[in-house]
Amino acid sequence: MTKIRVTSDFVTGGALVLAGFAMYLGARGFSAPPTMSYGAGFFPKIVAGGMAISGLLIVLADLRGRLSKRVTFDARGAGRVALLVAMIAAYALALNPLGFHLATVCLLFTVTRFYGGGWISAGVLSVAATLLLHFVFYSVMRVSLPWGVMLPFAW
Structure with missing residues (x-):
């Protein structure tokens, strides 16, 4: 039986993807002030996209690096996240x-x-x-x- 190991990189990357997605959804409702062509959600959406992309890259790098390795759950890393x-x-x-x-x-x-x-x-x-x-x-x-x-x- 093979144990699945969830590394701190995988958990951190996944958390960044989820946080970026949630942040983007939250920023969609921000309206633009009448004097500006972009709204208050412009910068949060950029940050959210960067977070999600960074998280995805971390997860992919972690998966690529351990495709043939045995895996175990790292409770301490998951707890910190x-x-x-x-x-x-x-x-x-x-x-x-x-x-x-x-x-x-x-x-x-x-x-x-x-x-x-x-x-x-x-x-x-x-x-x-x-x-x-x-x-x-x-x-x-x-x-x-x-x-x-x-x-x-x-x-």
């Missing part, structure tokens, strides 16, 4: 009540620590990336971001 997906789901749920800024800082800090980053680097990265994302989405692309509890400090 499931935890990352849970963090992103928690981010989606916290986005409106907390607001973009707090939810993004929390997510990026947690993910950086989860993958082994230090306390200082996680803090600096999460704050800097949140400010950069705010500038790109809010100022450049004119996407309205939820302010949540930060509404009194909105600019």
Whole structure:
């Protein structure tokens, strides 16, 4: 009897394909502002397509590399991917009540620590990336971001 081994590459690639597909479906409903020829869903659709294609390439490379090998299930790798997906789901749920800024800082800090980053680097990265994302989405692309509890400090 041959055991089927699900590698972390296969799980990660599959998760990227599914996340990209779900992200694309979610972005389809974003409407274009009256003054712009492309809508708020334009950039998320590009990212979603890149995620799905990257995931598919990871899965195909994994399958090609192990066609004749014995396979076993890697529960630790699958658990790490499931935890990352849970963090992103928690981010989606916290986005409106907390607001973009707090939810993004929390997510990026947690993910950086989860993958082994230090306390200082996680803090600096999460704050800097949140400010950069705010500038790109809010100022450049004119996407309205939820302010949540930060509404009194909105600019």
